[in-house]
Each structure stands twice: as structure tokens, then as C-alpha cells.
Amino acid sequence: MCLGIPAKIITEPNDNGMAEVEIMGVTRWVSLHMVPQAKVGDHVLVHAGFALEVISDEFAAETLELFRQMGMPGTENLEPMEVDFGATA
Amino acid sequence: MTGDLFADFRDPAHARRLSAAITDVAREPITLMEVCGTHTMAIAKNGIRGLMPDTVKLLSGPGCPVCVTANADIDTAIEISRQPGVILTTFGDMMKVPGSYSSLAREKADGRDVRVVYSPLDSLALAEKEPDRHVVFLGVGFETTAPTIAITIREARRRSVTNWSVLSLHKTVPGALEALVNDPQVAISGFILPGHVSTVIGSGPYEFLAEQYHVPGVITGFEPLDVLQGIWMLASQLAEGRAEIEIAYTRAVMPQGNRVAIAAIEQVFTPIDAEWRGIGVIPGTGLAIREEFAYFDTRVRVPVTPPEPREIRGCQCGDVLRGAVLPYECRLFGRACTPEHPIGPCMVSSEGSCAAYYRYTDHGKV
Structure with missing residues (x-):
């Protein structure tokens, strides 16, 4: 029930705080009340017609970088938050 | 296409490496519990139990808001749907859930006006279209959903809608986790913490688990690799004797949560004791509508007395x-x-x- 679906903002919000987003090829109006910082082009998590949060592309890249690093010998036990992500951030 | 945005989080080669890393660190038997219905689904659908070593047991907890709603509360919603002039709107998940004597689906079949909506805003829009009816929204869900309802209640006031109200059956997660760690029948080594509940509340409200009970938790996303990463981080903490609340789902969760959403919940709701199916009453885990917004509280606008609840046999x-x-x-x-x-x-x-x-x-x- 707490499902959040990634969507891309495609219009500026109207007077009611609603903007159009694209969710897997379909457009829908969602409320941007909870993400006042969101801009057109940002990805947001949508739940029950509301954008809950802006998805951080930077952190997504960092998590993926961690997975990549885990493939290397000797890095299996790295602490995720201590990994140096300078190359990807 | 946003559908492919996180394809890398489903890469089987990474999954095998993570699964091997979990086997490597989980030398002692551990029991991990997820408390989010979306994790329940992700673990079952992706066969994650099958990737676990014998030492790692995965349990599902009270993570489905529909499932934890007590019979007495479902009975109240059913009784409201029977009142003249009422349209009851709800998320689809609630339709078939049995109360003590009936379900909303059965009530609809019997001619009550029960409608499924995608968003509480759709319910509010319906009230504006049907000025002669009273439209009730059945508010079920955890902290992910509560701010959407809180903001819709504020919208109703701003738009001066007079024929719309919410039956708030919302529950909050951290208090339920405390009840579980105190349950002698269930020995939980660590929690796979819910991703989107935490998008709203952040990591702070779980810190007591680590500090008071020495039980670690990792806030985890929903792709297969996210779940495996969360399990690996928990297994690593336990192997090293650490108990911390960590965030694996960094792309959608910040330690402080979403302040706008938290402020909306606090403005509209106040904590009350709530009954959870299977657990009983947990102090302070319900969300009642504050006096200031009582005009949008179904318990005030459409008071009902449901029959004495009963449990489902067997x-x-x-x-x-x-x-x-x-x-x-x-x-x-x-x-x-x-x-x-x-x-x-x-x-x-x-x-x-x-x-x-x-x-x-x-x-x-x-």
C-alpha cells in the first residue's frame, strides 16, 4: 500500500499545486505540495496522487557504484557510507 | 522512460554477488523482519528467501495497513456506508477485507454507494460534484499515506467544502516495532525498515530500537538488489555486534525525512491509541483528526454505533x-x-x- 512510483515532472504546478507527471509513458496530475523544491524534469516518487519526495539521481548512482565495487575482490565487506564515491558524485 | 530508470537495481549478476556476500557474513543464525507490504511482495516475487543461506530467516511483520486494521474499525466503515446520503470512498485494497459480519464489496453489491478512488484528492473532487451527498474518505495507511490525507483535509478547508470528511484509521510504524521487540514469542535480530514510510519520517523515529533494545535496522528500497543490500547491511551489523539505524535507500530517504509532510501530519492529526490486528492496542500509534479540523472528521459528522465485533473463526x-x-x-x-x-x-x-x-x-x- 505504501507503494511509491517514480515519475518525471513535465509541467510547472498550477494554482492548486498540481502538476502533470509522466509515469511509464502515461501522464497524470499529481500534487507537488510536499516537494516545493521540485523542478520540471525532476524524478519524484508518487503515492496516492501526491509526489512524496524528489528521487536523488546522485544517490542512485552511488548505490549502483557500491554494487559495482562489491564485484571486486576484497571489497565485499565495505561499509556503504564509507565508500569513496568521488568518481561518480 | 521512467520504467527503465532503475533497471540496474535488478541486475542478476549483482544479486549473485550480494547473495554470496550475505552468506559470507551471516555465520550465526539471524531472524530479520520486514514491516512493509511492498517488501513482503518484493521478497516473495523475486524469490529472495531462496537466495538466503540457512542462517538467515526472513519474517514478514505487520506491514500491510489493510491487514492490521481491526475488525471493529472495518465494521465502523461498513456502518457508515449504510447511512442515508453517504458516499463512501476508499482505496481499492479495502473493498474485499472482511469485517465481523460483512465487507465493503458486499455492501456495494447490496446497493450502498461505495466507490474506489486512487487519491484522496479524487474523493474531495467527488464531494464538490455531489453537493447533496456526504462523501466519506476511508483513511487507511501508514506515514506514507497520512500526509496525503492531511494535505487533502487542508485543501477541503481552503476550498470550503462542507460535505466531505475522513474516517481516520491511520497508524504509525515505530510504536508497532517496539511492541514486536517486546514480544517474547518472536525473537527479531534486526528490522528491514520500510522505504516509503521512511521517506516521510526519516531515520530518527527508529533510533530507539538501536539505543534501547540493541536491535539494528536498515531502511531499504524495493528493487531486488535494494532488498539484498538491506539484508547484507543488517547481517554485517549483527556479525560485527553493531546496532545502528542505517539508510540503504539513499535515493529516496533522507535522515530528517520530508519536513513538509511531517508538518502536515502534525498540523492535522494527533496521536491516539490504536488497535492492531494480532497485536492489540498499541499506545500512541493511531492518528486522530485534531479538534481544529473536526468539521472534516467522519466520527463527528456521521457518528455510528457498529455491532459488537467478532473474530474470524480459525x-x-x-x-x-x-x-x-x-x-x-x-x-x-x-x-x-x-x-x-x-x-x-x-x-x-x-x-x-x-x-x-x-x-x-x-x-x-x-
């Missing part, structure tokens, strides 16, 4: 929700109780533990 949904019984250990599972003919809420809701076990595993034994 159904062990409550024990399943606490992790005390696995779905296939219930006598009804897969025999009298199936997704086609569900008896209890854990089989009705698509993200209930019983439905997930039934749908994706060989009766859950894998």
Missing part, C-alpha cells in the same frame, strides 16, 4: 502479522483460504503475507 492472520506463525502453518492456508476465496485479511490484500506466499512460492516452503 483465521491466524493476527499471529502471521506478528511473525509468530508462518502463513503455511495456518490450518486454513491454501485449503479453505485462498486468494479466490479468502477468509482473513492477510489473504485478501494483494500485499498480505498469506497472499504473497500463496502466489509466489510452493506454499511458502521455499
Whole structure:
């Protein structure tokens, strides 16, 4: 029930705080009340017609970088938050 | 295409490496519990139990808001749908959930005006279109959903809508986790913490688990690799004797949560004691509508007295929700109780533990 679906903002919000987003090829109006910082082009998590949060592309890249690093010998036990992500951030 | 945005989080080669890393660190037996219906589904659908070493046991907890809603509360919603002039709107998940004597689906079949909506804003729009009816929104869900309802209530006031109200059955997660760590029947080593609840509340409200109970938790996303990463981080903490609240789902969760959402919840709701199916009353885990917004509170606008609740005979949904019984250990599972003919809420809701076990595993034994 707490499902959040990634969507891309495609219009500026109207007077009611609603903007159009694209969710897997379909457009829908969602409320941007909870993400006042969101801009057109940002990805947001949508739940029950509301954008809950802006998805951080930077952190997504960092998590993926961690997975990549885990493939290397000797890095299996790295602490995720201590990994140096300078190359990807 | 946003659909492919996180394809890398489903890469099988990475999954094998993570699974090997979990086997490597989990030398001692550990029991991890997820408390989010979407994790229940993700674990079952992606066969993650099958990737675990014998030392790692994964339990499903009370993570499905529909499932933990008490019979007395469902009975109240049903009674409201029977009042003249009322349109009851709800998320689809609630329709088939049995109360003591009926369900909303059965009430609809009997002619009550019960409608499924995608968003509370759709319910509010319906009220504006139907000025002669009173439109009730059945507010069910955890902290992910509560701010959407809070903001819709503020919208109703701003737009001066007079024929719309909310039956708030919302619950909050951290208090339920405390009840679980104090349950002598369930020994939990660590929690796979819910991703989107935490998008709203952040990591702070879980810190007591680590500090007071020395139970670690990792806020985890929903792609297969996210779940494996969360399990690996928990197994690593336990192997090293650490107990911390960590965030694996960094792309959508910040330690402080979403301040706008938290402020909306606090402005509109106040904590009350709430009854959880299988666990009982947990102090301060419900959200009642504040006096200031009482005009939008269904309990004030459409007061009803439902009949005395009763439990469903033979159904062990409550024990399943606490992790005390696995779905296939219930006598009804897969025999009298199936997704086609569900008896209890854990089989009705698509993200209930019983439905997930039934749908994706060989009766859950894998």
C-alpha cells in the first residue's frame, strides 16, 4: 500500500499545486505540495496522487557504484557510507 | 522512460554477488523482519528467501495497513456506508477485507454507494460534484499515506467544502516495532525498515530500537538488489555486534525525512491509541483528526454505533502479522483460504503475507 512510483515532472504546478507527471509513458496530475523544491524534469516518487519526495539521481548512482565495487575482490565487506564515491558524485 | 530508470537495481549478476556476500557474513543464525507490504511482495516475487543461506530467516511483520486494521474499525466503515446520503470512498485494497459480519464489496453489491478512488484528492473532487451527498474518505495507511490525507483535509478547508470528511484509521510504524521487540514469542535480530514510510519520517523515529533494545535496522528500497543490500547491511551489523539505524535507500530517504509532510501530519492529526490486528492496542500509534479540523472528521459528522465485533473463526492472520506463525502453518492456508476465496485479511490484500506466499512460492516452503 505504501507503494511509491517514480515519475518525471513535465509541467510547472498550477494554482492548486498540481502538476502533470509522466509515469511509464502515461501522464497524470499529481500534487507537488510536499516537494516545493521540485523542478520540471525532476524524478519524484508518487503515492496516492501526491509526489512524496524528489528521487536523488546522485544517490542512485552511488548505490549502483557500491554494487559495482562489491564485484571486486576484497571489497565485499565495505561499509556503504564509507565508500569513496568521488568518481561518480 | 521512467520504467527503465532503475533497471540496474535488478541486475542478476549483482544479486549473485550480494547473495554470496550475505552468506559470507551471516555465520550465526539471524531472524530479520520486514514491516512493509511492498517488501513482503518484493521478497516473495523475486524469490529472495531462496537466495538466503540457512542462517538467515526472513519474517514478514505487520506491514500491510489493510491487514492490521481491526475488525471493529472495518465494521465502523461498513456502518457508515449504510447511512442515508453517504458516499463512501476508499482505496481499492479495502473493498474485499472482511469485517465481523460483512465487507465493503458486499455492501456495494447490496446497493450502498461505495466507490474506489486512487487519491484522496479524487474523493474531495467527488464531494464538490455531489453537493447533496456526504462523501466519506476511508483513511487507511501508514506515514506514507497520512500526509496525503492531511494535505487533502487542508485543501477541503481552503476550498470550503462542507460535505466531505475522513474516517481516520491511520497508524504509525515505530510504536508497532517496539511492541514486536517486546514480544517474547518472536525473537527479531534486526528490522528491514520500510522505504516509503521512511521517506516521510526519516531515520530518527527508529533510533530507539538501536539505543534501547540493541536491535539494528536498515531502511531499504524495493528493487531486488535494494532488498539484498538491506539484508547484507543488517547481517554485517549483527556479525560485527553493531546496532545502528542505517539508510540503504539513499535515493529516496533522507535522515530528517520530508519536513513538509511531517508538518502536515502534525498540523492535522494527533496521536491516539490504536488497535492492531494480532497485536492489540498499541499506545500512541493511531492518528486522530485534531479538534481544529473536526468539521472534516467522519466520527463527528456521521457518528455510528457498529455491532459488537467478532473474530474470524480459525483465521491466524493476527499471529502471521506478528511473525509468530508462518502463513503455511495456518490450518486454513491454501485449503479453505485462498486468494479466490479468502477468509482473513492477510489473504485478501494483494500485499498480505498469506497472499504473497500463496502466489509466489510452493506454499511458502521455499
